Every structure is written in C-alpha cells, then in structure tokens.
Amino acid sequence: MLCGFLVFGAAGQATVLFAEAKTFEAKIAEARKQGNDTLLVLALADCAYSHYLSNPKQGIAEADEAIALAERVKFPRGAAKAFVYKGWCHYVLAEYAEAIRAYLQAETLAEQNGDSSSLGLALQYKANLYRRVYKDVERSFQDHAKAARLLEGKVDSADMMLLWQDLGIDEGARLHTSESVRYLEQTVRYFFEKRDTVNWLVSYAYIGEAYLLAEEYEQARPYFEEVLRIAEKTNSFRAKAMTQSRLARIYLSERRYSEAAISAKEAVEASQLAGSKDFLVDSYGALAEALRALQRFEEASDYQVLLTNLQDSLFADKMRNSLTVQQANYEAEKAQSKIQDLELQQQAQRRIGYALAIVVIVVVLAALRIWRSARAEHRALVQVEEKNRNISQQREELEQLNAQLLTANEEIQRQLTIQAEQSQQLELSQTEIQAVSDDLQEANLELRASNELLALEREALERVNTELALKNTALSEAEEFRLNMLSIVSHDLKNPINSISGLVSVLLDNPELGEREREILRYVHESGERMSALVRDLLDTAARSAGKITLQLAPTELKDITAGVLAHHIHSAARKKQQFIFNPHEEIWVTGDVRRLFQVFDNLVSNALKYSPYGSSIWIGIGRKDSSALWSVRDEGAGFTEEDKTKAFGFFQKLSAEPTGRLWNCTGEQFASKARRGKVQR
Numbered sequence: 001m002l003c004g005f006l007v008f009g010a011a012g013q014a015t016v017l018f019a020e021a022k023t024f025e026a027k028i029a030e031a032r033k034q035g036n037d038t039l040l041v042l043a044l045a046d047c048a049y050s051h052y053l054s055n056p057k058q059g060i061a062e063a064d065e066a067i068a069l070a071e072r073v074k075f076p077r078g079a080a081k082a083f084v085y086k087g088w089c090h091y092v093l094a095e096y097a098e099a100i101r102a103y104l105q106a107e108t109l110a111e112q113n114g115d116s117s118s119l120g121l122a123l124q125y126k127a128n129l130y131r132r133v134y135k136d137v138e139r140s141f142q143d144h145a146k147a148a149r150l151l152e153g154k155v156d157s158a159d160m161m162l163l164w165q166d167l168g169i170d171e172g173a174r175l176h177t178s179e180s181v182r183y184l185e186q187t188v189r190y191f192f193e194k195r196d197t198v199n200w201l202v203s204y205a206y207i208g209e210a211y212l213l214a215e216e217y218e219q220a221r222p223y224f225e226e227v228l229r230i231a232e233k234t235n236s237f238r239a240k241a242m243t244q245s246r247l248a249r250i251y252l253s254e255r256r257y258s259e260a261a262i263s264a265k266e267a268v269e270a271s272q273l274a275g276s277k278d279f280l281v282d283s284y285g286a287l288a289e290a291l292r293a294l295q296r297f298e299e300a301s302d303y304q305v306l307l308t309n310l311q312d313s314l315f316a317d318k319m320r321n322s323l324t325v326q327q328a329n330y331e332a333e334k335a336q337s338k339i340q341d342l343e344l345q346q347q348a349q350r351r352i353g354y355a356l357a358i359v360v361i362v363v364v365l366a367a368l369r370i371w372r373s374a375r376a377e378h379r380a381l382v383q384v385e386e387k388n389r390n391i392s393q394q395r396e397e398l399e400q401l402n403a404q405l406l407t408a409n410e411e412i413q414r415q416l417t418i419q420a421e422q423s424q425q426l427e428l429s430q431t432e433i434q435a436v437s438d439d440l441q442e443a444n445l446e447l448r449a450s451n452e453l454l455a456l457e458r459e460a461l462e463r464v465n466t467e468l469a470l471k472n473t474a475l476s477e478a479e480e481f482r483l484n485m486l487s488i489v490s491h492d493l494k495n496p497i498n499s500i501s502g503l504v505s506v507l508l509d510n511p512e513l514g515e516r517e518r519e520i521l522r523y524v525h526e527s528g529e530r531m532s533a534l535v536r537d538l539l540d541t542a543a544r545s546a547g548k549i550t551l552q553l554a555p556t557e558l559k560d561i562t563a564g565v566l567a568h569h570i571h572s573a574a575r576k577k578q579q580f581i582f583n584p585h586e587e588i589w590v591t592g593d594v595r596r597l598f599q600v601f602d603n604l605v606s607n608a609l610k611y612s613p614y615g616s617s618i619w620i621g622i623g624r625k626d627s628s629a630l631w632s633v634r635d636e637g638a639g640f641t642e643e644d645k646t647k648a649f650g651f652f653q654k655l656s657a658e659p660t661g662r663l664w665n666c667t668g669e670q671f672a673s674k675a676r677r678g679k680v681q682r
Contacts (some may be wrong), residue, residue, distance in 0.1 A: 024050055040536065041070045041078035049085040052348055054088040063089065080109040080118035084125055092126075096133055100126065120150035124163055131170065141170035161190045172210030180210035201227055205242065217250045224250075241270035241279040248286035251295075261290035281310055292506060301506045308499040493535045501528040536599075553594040558588045558622045558631060565601045566620070569609055576660070577615040584622055590629050608635040610659045 026045035031040035044066035051059035063086035070079035087102030103126040127143035130136045144166045151163065168183030184203045187396035208223030225242045231239035244267035248674050251260035264287035269597035271280040285306035291300035363607045504525045508518065540549070573580060590597075608618045616636040637657065640648065646656045 037069055037073045038075055041066045041073070041075055041082065042102065044069070044223055045078060045082040045085055048082065048089065052085070052089045052092050056092045056226070059089040060086055076109050076113040077118055079107045080122065083109065084118065084121050087122075087129075088125055091129060092165075096129065099129060099439065103129070117154050120147040120154070123147040124166065127170075128166065131173075137170055137173040141174060157190065158194070158196075161187045162199070165199065165206075168203070168210070169206050172206060172213055175213060176395055177210050177214040177216070181207055184210070193240055201230060201239065205239070208243075212246055215253075217253050220246070221250055221557045237270045237274035237409070238276055238279070241267050241274050241276055241283065244270060245279050245282040245286060248283070248290070252286060252289055255293075257290045257293040261287060261294065264290055272618045277310060277313070281307065284310060288502070292509070295509070297506055297509055301503065304499065304502050304506060308496070308503070311495045311499065344399075493538075497528055497531050497535060501525060501532070504528065528596065551596060553591055553593060555589055556594050556597070558590060558629060559584045561594065561597055561601060562620060562622060562631070565598060565605050568602060569605055572609055573618070576609065576610060576612075578612060579617050580619055580620060582620040588622055588624065588629050604633045608633050608637070611635070611637040611657045613637070613660055 009516040024043055027043040028040065028047060031037075031043050035305075037232050044062045048063040048066065050061040051062065063082045066082035067079050067086070070076065070082065083102045083106035087106070090096075090099035090102060103122050106122040107119060107126070109115070110117075110122060123143040124147040127140040127147065130143065133139035144163065148160075148163050148167065151160065164183045168180045169185065170178075170180075171183060171546045173181035182206045186209070187203040188200060191203060204223055205227045208220045208227070211217075211220035211223070224246045227239060228243040228247070230236075231243060244263045248260045248267060251257070251263060264283050267279065267283035268287060271277075271283050282302050288300045288303040288307060291297075291303065427468040504521050505514070509523065513521070562582065562584075566582060570580075605618070605620070612618060612635040618636075619632075619634045621630075621632045621634075623632075637660075639657075641656050644657070647655065
C-alpha cells in the first residue's frame with residue numbers, strides 16, 4: 001500500500017529553484033572573476049542542484065565540472081557535495097544506476113576525509129532511492145537514521161525536519177506507528193509555523209498513511225479528509241489520487257461499498273491525470289473489490305483485468321530497477337575493494353621504507369662515531385709531534401747550556417717518560433676502537449638480514465589476509481544476493497496468484513455457470529490457494545535464512561486454534577468422504593505466536609487430508625506431557641519410509657508418498673466403479 005508521495009506544489013518549487021539558479025550563476029561568475037577555485041566548486045555544485053527540475057542534464061554537466069575542479073585543487077568536501085547533487089539529477093532522469101554510483105562515490109570521499117556533513121547528505125539521498133525505487137524500507141531507515149546522527153547540530157532546522165519527515169515515512173512503512181507519528185507530528189508543527197504548506201501537507205498525509213498501514217482506520221480518516229479538501233482547492237491530482245484511494249480502503253473496511261466505489265473511481269481518474277501507476281494499482285484493486293461486493297460482476301471483472309496487467313508491468317519495472325541497483329552496488333563495492341588493496345600495498349611499502357630509514361640512521365650514527373674517534377686520534381698525534389719538536393729544541397738548548405741547566409734536564413727526562421706512557425695508551429685505544437668498529441659492522445649486517453626476512457614474512461602474511469578477506473566478502477555478497485532475490489521473487493509472485501484467485505472468485509459468483517464449469521473453477525481456485533501457500537513458505541524460508549522472523553508471543557488455548565484449523569479444512573475433508581475425530585477433554589494454554597502455531601497445525605492437517613485414502617478417518621489430539629503441551633495428528637495414509645525419515649525436515653523435499661487428491665470429486669459409486677476397473681491410484 002505504501003507509495004511514493006511527491007511534493008504537491010511542484011510548480012511553485014520549480015519557480016523557487018529557478019530563482020536560486022540565477023543566484024548561483026551569479027556566484028559562479030564572481031568566483032571565476034576572483035580566481036577562487038574553492039568558491040567556484042561550491043557554486044557549481046549548488047547550481048547543479050538548482051537545475052534538477054528545470055534542466056537535470058545541465059545540472060549533471062555542472063556537477064561534473066565541479067568534481068573535476070575539486071580533484072585538481074584537492075578539495076574533497078566540494079567533490080563529495082557535487083557527487084550527491086549529480087546523483088539527484090540522474091535520479092530525476094530515472095537513471096538509477098548512475099544515481100547510486102554517484103551517491104556511493106560521495107559516501108566514499110566523505111568517509112575517507114572525515115566529512116560528516118557530506119556523508120550524511122549522501123546517505124539521505126541514497127536512502128530515498130532505496131525506498132522509492134528499490135522498495136527496501138529497512139535499508140532506507142538504516143541510512144536515514146545514520147544521516148540524522150551525522151547531521152544533528154550541523155544543518156539548519158529545515159533540513160533536519162526534512163530528514164525527520166523521511167524517518168517518519170520509513171517508520172510507518174515498518175509498521176512502527178507510534179514512532180512514525182512522533183516524527184511526523186514534529187515536522188507538521190514546524191512546517192505550519194514556517195508557512196511551508198507543501199511539506200506540511202506531505203507530513204500530514206503520511207500520518208494518515210501510518211495509521212492506515214496499522215489498520216487504525218478511525219485515526220487515519222481525518223488526516224486524509226483534510227488533505228483531500230486542500231488538494232481539491234489546489235487542483236493537485238496526485239494528492240487527490242492518494243487520498244481518494246486511501247479513503248476507498250477505509251470505506252471497504254466499514255462495508256460502505258457504494259462510497260468506496262465512488263472514491264476509488266475518482267482516485268482512478270486522478271491517478272491517470274497525475275500519471276501515477278502506484279496509486280492506480282491501489283485504485284483498481286479497491287474499485288474491483290467494491291464492485292464485486294455490489295454484485296456488479298462484469299465491471300469488477302474489467303477492473304480486475306486492468307489491475308492484473310498493471311501489476312505485471314510494475315513487477316517488470318521493479319525487477320529491472322532492483323537488478324540495476326544491485327549491479328551498481330556490486331560495482332561500487334568492487335571498486336572500493338581495489339582501493340583498499342592499493343592502500344594496503346602502500347602501507348606495506350611505507351613500513352619497508354621506515355625499516356630502511358632506521359638501518360641508514362644506525363649506519364650513519366656508527367660512521368659518525370668512528371669519524372669522531374679518528375679525529376680525536378689525529379689531534380692527539382698532532383699534539384705529540386708538536387711536543388716532540390719542542391723536546392728537540394729543548395735538547396739543543398740543553399747541550400749548549402748543559403752545565404748550567406742540569407735541573408732542567410732532569411725535568412725534561414721526566415716529561416719524556418710521561419709522553420712515552422701516553423703514546424702506549426694511545427696505541428691501546430686505537431686497537432680497542434678498531435675492534436669495536438668491526439663488531440658494530442657485523443651487527444649491522446645481521447640486523448639488515450633480519451629486517452629483510454621479517455619484511456618478506458609480513459608481506460606474505462598480508463597477501464594471505466587480503467585474499468581471505470576478499471573471498472569472505474564475495475561469499476557474503478553472493479549469499480545476500482541469493483536471499484534478496486528469493487525474497488523479491490516470492491513476494492512479487494503473490495500479485496499474479498492473487499489476481500488469478502480474484503478473477504476466479506468473480507467467475508464463481510456468476511449464477512449462470514453449470515456445475516461442471518463451477519467444479520473446474522473451484523479446482524483452479526484451490527490450486528491458486530496452494531500456490532499462495534507455497535509462496536508464503538518461500539517467504540518464510542527467506543526470512544528465516546536472513547534471521548528476520550520475529551514471534552508475537554501471547555497466551556493462547558490449543559483447542560481454539562485446532563478448531564479453527566479443522567473449520568478451514570472441513571470442506572476438503574467432505575469432498576473425500578473423510579472425517580475428523582477431535583474430542584478434547586480439557587483446556588490447555590500455551591504461550592506462543594498464534595499465527596505461526598496455526599500455520600504449523602494447518603500444514604499437518606493439510607498433509608493428512610492430502611495423503612489419506614478416500615473415506616478414511618483423521619484423529620487430532622491435544623494433551624499434556626510433563627510440563628509441556630502435546631498436539632498430535634494421526635491418519636490412515638501410507639506413512640514414512642526409512643528414506644523419507646532422513647529427508648523429512650529438509651527444505652522443499654519430495655518424499656515417496658503421493659497425494660490421493662485425484663479422487664476428491666468422485667462420488668462413492670464412482671470410486672467403487674473405478675476400483676473394480678483397476679483405475680484407482682494412490
């Protein structure tokens with residue numbers, strides 16, 4: 001029932017955007033004149049957004065120019081903003097694959113540069129695409145909620161209210177009525193104070209939609225009546241189509257079929273004028289149901305055929321959109337994976353560079369130490385030579401003055417002895433320095449070899465980790481894609497099957513049908529019911545695999561559920577002359593999900609009818625066993641073989657027993673006649 005509800009005042013909004021475009025074009029010209037590239041990027045991005053209604057192709061060109069300039073001047077925040085508005089222009093042109101790619105590029109840029117504002121904006125626009133095109137309300141809510149956390153306190157109140165409006169719409173579709181109304185009532189008050197009639201009407205209409213989806217019809221009615229009153233005054237066909245189709249559903253729930261038919265017919269006319277296929281589906285369905293209740297079977301049949309054809313067309317469009325968005329997601333994630341691989345390689349190269357730099361620093365420090373030691377040694381040698389020259393000179397003077405300077409000669413001898421001791425110590429120091437230098441060089445060689453070996457081992461380990469991460473990602477993507485496709489196909493199969501059942505119901509209501517034709521139509525109707533049950537099983541399987549099944553637990557009595565199941569199958573048992581034997585002696589209460597318990601009991605009783613012989617009995621019992629409740633069904637069918645027991649609890653298993661349904665429409669005499677001729681088969 002949830003449909004996209006576009007803005008009522010599109011013409012007024014286009015006028016505002018046209019005025020904004022003129023302002024941004026003036027800013028572009030001023031930025032070019034000043035040579036300010038940053039301001040030019042932002043002005044081009046804003047101008048691209050202003051053209052999304054009047055000329056989206058021009059908007060894409062302006063966004064591309066902004067992106068190229070931002071990349072050239074290293075301005076990632078501006079590039080991210082331009083990517084968001086480029087995606088919005090592609091969305092308006094129904095180019096959904098290009099739109100999702102642009103949003104994902106904006107998201108990647110914003111995350112890499114810590115730009116929470118651009119990231120929130122990208123998530124908000126991407127979420128709207130998921131809800132309106134892909135019909136994925138859960139994904140839309142998750143992205144909108146994340147955007148709200150990122151943008152809180154960073155955008156003005158009007159932008160935050162629009163984000164809350166999206167959250168309210170998502171919550172309504174998720175059947176979280178109170179949360180939806182809480183968000184939307186705040187936006188209603190805000191837009192009313194700001195005199196923003198367009199957004200006030202949108203919020204007001206979706207409060208009614210939230211109540212309608214929760215089947216709270218009395219609460220929903222006044223909201224739709226108020227929106228319809230304003231839509232008729234403003235001649236808004238889309239708003240009129242939405243409200244009239246919803247009022248028709250409310251009238252049907254109240255069995256006011258004439259009023260429902262009038263509202264549904266007006267909704268059909270408004271939907272055709274607005275070009276809205278979503279509202280047209282709701283209108284056709286409500287009109288066919290109302291006409292059938294009024295016994296206008298021929299008209300009901302015509303609208304049922306129109307509904308079936310339109311649903312087939314929308315189903316094909318939805319599948320194309322879904323596959324397009326899936327492909328875009330896959331390509332974006334694949335590109336992101338390549339970027340991560342390159343970053344890992346760069347990190348490994350940086351680590352190797354750091355290790356080499358450390359080795360070079362150690363070598364330089366060692367060389368510097370050796371150079372300083374050599375320099376000190378040279379200074380000592382120069383000092384020794386200088387002293388030797390002084391001694392020679394003093395000896396010459398002593399020889400001339402030997403007699404007069406005996407005391408000075410003794411001092412000189414003492415100084416010579418000291419110098420000899422210093423020379424010996426200097427030689428020992430040189431030997432030790434050389435030994436230390438040799439040890440240091442050997443240690444440096446060993447350290448270099450160890451570092452090289454460690455770097456190789458780290459590279460090998462990182463390659464293995466990267467390969468494992470890629471394989472795990474691929475497996476997760478494949479499994480998620482399989483479950484999504486199973487859920488989509490199973491969910492959308494319900495429409496054509498329900499259409500078949502609806503058309504057959506119309507034909508069965510025709511009093512002029514013969515008994516033979518009526519019996520054939522009943523068989524077709526029963527086949528449709530069985531196909532619907534199969535689709536429900538597929539949906540349950542997909543939900544169980546995705547972990548999305550939630551149980552609504554409440555106290556319930558087993559006897560009441562069992563009586564409902566038997567009433568559901570009483571006519572099928574009568575056609576095969578079978579009888580139910582059910583004699584409960586006490587009430588047994590359990591805590592469980594009534595709908596799921598009914599489904600389990602219904603499947604067991606249906607199988608008992610299906611595989612039991614004509615004219616047989618089926619026993620149903622309830623009782624207690626210790627602290628547990630016991631529900632049982634027993635029939636006179638063939639039972640399980642040993643091989644059947646090994647496959648009984650697998651998905652969609654085919655067991656050895658065959659249905660006895662081929663004889664359901666036989667009388668007792670026909671059954672006996674066929675048995676005598678040997679034509680009775682199991």
